[in-house]
Amino acid sequence: MIIIIEEGETLLEGDALGFGREGISxxxxxxxxxxxxxxxxxxxxxxxxEAFLLGEFSQRSIFPKLxxxxxxxxxxxxxxxxxxxETLDLFAAGVDDVIGRPTHVREILARIKAIQRRVxxxxxxxVSGDIRVFADGRDPEVRGEQLHLPRRxxxxxxxxxxxxxxxxxxxxxxDFVYGLFSVEIDENxxxxxxxxxxxxxxxxxxxxxxxxxxxxxxxxxxx
Numbered sequence: 001m002i003i004i005i006e007e008g009e010t011l012l013e014g015d016a017l018g019f020g021r022e023g024i025s026x027x028x029x030x031x032x033x034x035x036x037x038x039x040x041x042x043x044x045x046x047x048x049x050e051a052f053l054l055g056e057f058s059q060r061s062i063f064p065k066l067x068x069x070x071x072x073x074x075x076x077x078x079x080x081x082x083x084x085x086e087t088l089d090l091f092a093a094g095v096d097d098v099i100g101r102p103t104h105v106r107e108i109l110a111r112i113k114a115i116q117r118r119v120x121x122x123x124x125x126x127v128s129g130d131i132r133v134f135a136d137g138r139d140p141e142v143r144g145e146q147l148h149l150p151r152r153x154x155x156x157x158x159x160x161x162x163x164x165x166x167x168x169x170x171x172x173x174x175d176f177v178y179g180l181f182s183v184e185i186d187e188n189x190x191x192x193x194x195x196x197x198x199x200x201x202x203x204x205x206x207x208x209x210x211x212x213x214x215x216x217x218x219x220x221x222x223x
Contacts (some may be wrong), residue, residue, distance in 0.1 A: 006055025025179035064094030129222035
C-alpha cells in the first residue's frame with residue numbers, strides 16, 4: 001500500500017493518481033492526521049506500507065526523517081514548481097526521489113521500484129526455497145518456471161516471501177494487499193485468496209508450502 005500525504009482534497013481521495021487502476025492500494029491522509037498516525041501506528045501497519053508520497057504542503061521537510069524513524073519504505077515527493085532549490089531542499093531533508101508535476105502513476109511506481117532495487121537488489125527477485133518473487137509486477141517463478149497468478153494472489157505470495165521465517169496474520173496480509181483503511185471489503189477474503197494460492201503452489205511443488213495456524217497466521221515453509 002502507498003500512503004499519500006497532502007493537504008489538497010483531490011489527492012486526499014487516495015486514488016486520485018490512479019493507483020487502483022494499476023492494482024495498488026493507496027490511501028490519502030492530511031499532514032496533521034499523518035503525523036499523528038506515523039508516531040503511533042503499530043509496527044505491522046508500518047510494514048504494510050510500500051512507499052510514502054509527499055504532496056505539496058507546508059513543513060513537509062520534517063516528514064522524511066519522521067517516516068524513516070518508523071519505516072524503511074521509500075519516501076518520494078511531488079514538486080509542482082520544479083524549483084531547483086526546492087528539489088535540493090527535499091533531497092537534503094531525506095526524500096529518496098523528487099517527481100515533477102504533472103506525472104503519471106506508472107512513473108511513480110517505476111521510481112518506487114527503482115529505489116527498492118537499489119536498496120534491496122530486488123531486480124533478481126527474492127527467493128524462498130523453490131519460489132522466487134519479484135517487486136516489479138512480474139509473475140513469480142516456481143522451480144525456475146513462471147507461475148501465472150491473479151494479482152491479489154501474487155501480492156500475497158510476495159508478502160509471504162518477504163516475511164519468510166516469520167508468521168504473519170490475516171490482518172497484516174489484508175493491509176498489505178487492500179490497504180490499511182479499507183472498510184468496504186471483509187478481510188476474510190484473504191482466506192479465499194490463500195486457499196486458491198495454495199492449490200496452485202501444491203500443483204507445482206507437490207506439497208503445500210504455506211503453514212497456517214488458527215489465530216497465529218501464515219508462514220511460508222522452505223521445505
